[in-house]
Amino acid sequence: MSSQRVEAAIEVIRSSGGRATVDRRAVIEVLDGNPDHLTADEVADAVRASHPDVNLATIYRTLELLERLELAFHVHLGHGPSRWHLAGEVHHHLVCERCGSVVEVPDATFDPLRRQLLDATGFAVDPHHFSLVGRCADCVERDRTR
Ligand SMILES: [Zn+2]
Ligand SMILES: [Zn+2]
Ligand SMILES: [Zn+2]
Structure with a gap:
């Protein structure tokens, strides 16, 4: 194939x-x-x-x-x-620290942050190489109903 x-x-x-x-x-x-x-x-x-x-x-x-x-x-x-x-469509990764699931979000999600940081500091951030960590929707929900 x-x-x-x-x-x-x-x-x-x-x-x-x-x-x-x-x-x-x-x-x-x-x-x-x-x-x-x-x-x-x-x-x-x-x-x-x-x-x-x-x-x-x-x-x-x-x-x-x-x-x-x-x-x-x-x-x-x-x-x-x-x-x-x-390589393909660039996307970013949100990683759940509780269950390890990975959520992919489109590159454009970070445009406002990228622009803001560039304006404020001149720094061109690449949010792609490292992921953002937190809790996925399921884990947030589980915590809420606990
Ligand atoms: Zn999770
Ligand atoms: Zn990916
Ligand atoms: Zn690396």
């Missing part, structure tokens, strides 16, 4: 002078097939389920390459290892 996103990413690697190896394609396919937020180890497990001979270092290096080419990126969802995403 190969989606347009996978082919587009392969094309970017090629035009940057890189080789579109089976290993690299496998990593991109795993990211493309998992809208969830996988850690590098989870990506490695998934790649090796179909390509058992790919070594770990290659998978990590591929993730770094994808990030350099802005094809994928990592985010920090609270404590623990960072998690990987294929």
